[in-house]
Amino acid sequence: MQTLLNFLIGCILACISFCIIISFEIDFKDIAINDTFNYSDLLKGARYSLFIAVAEELLFRYLPLRNYINLKKKFSLRKLTMIGVSTSLLFGILHLNFDQFPKLQILIFISAISLFLATIWSKSISTAIGMHWSWNLIQGVIFNFEGSGKSLKAMLLTEVDHTFLPEMSNLIILTTLFEIVILYLIYKIILNKKSIAS
Numbered sequence: 001m002q003t004l005l006n007f008l009i010g011c012i013l014a015c016i017s018f019c020i021i022i023s024f025e026i027d028f029k030d031i032a033i034n035d036t037f038n039y040s041d042l043l044k045g046a047r048y049s050l051f052i053a054v055a056e057e058l059l060f061r062y063l064p065l066r067n068y069i070n071l072k073k074k075f076s077l078r079k080l081t082m083i084g085v086s087t088s089l090l091f092g093i094l095h096l097n098f099d100q101f102p103k104l105q106i107l108i109f110i111s112a113i114s115l116f117l118a119t120i121w122s123k124s125i126s127t128a129i130g131m132h133w134s135w136n137l138i139q140g141v142i143f144n145f146e147g148s149g150k151s152l153k154a155m156l157l158t159e160v161d162h163t164f165l166p167e168m169s170n171l172i173i174l175t176t177l178f179e180i181v182i183l184y185l186i187y188k189i190i191l192n193k194k195s196i197a198s
Helices: 002-025 039-069 077-094 103-122 126-142 171-197
Strands: 031-033 156-158
Touching: 002 126, 002 171, 039 077, 039 103, 039 126, 077 103, 103 126, 103 171
Parallel strands: none
Antiparallel strands: 031 156
16 A cells, blocks of 8 residues: 555656646647547556656666665665765666757756655655656656657647757756655655654
């Protein structure tokens, strides 16, 4: 049950962040519904986006933190910081796009910090998977922006340049800070108090 709750928290948080960015970056009159889109396209896109999110979160969050997550080891703050910075940096480099280099990699590095903190504070990768999956689903399947799922049919069509990436917006810094604050409130204050009380 906690895994599902963590996943849903991640989904909701990423949806809010995405909505904040596109509400400032996109003119909604330029958005149209794709008449040829159907539910099987949505399911295909959801599966594809989930596969990408699970694979990347296992690689960049779970593997380096598995002993910490499974409570087999306590990690010092220094070690957690080193793991967080190095895995977030690798995550940014993985999203290499020479047209937007180095801005895209820097902004993805910044946003990966919230995925890392979600993992260490929840002691689970399900929150990070929820965040990552819903972002990819909205970006590449609901909207037809570049990124994971772009090769699939999109639900909404936009008149904007299709090389626009929501994570290229400078607002990603603001939304990452927003995510970190909300994650801290949820996992370090609200859920921590409930576990102490029970």
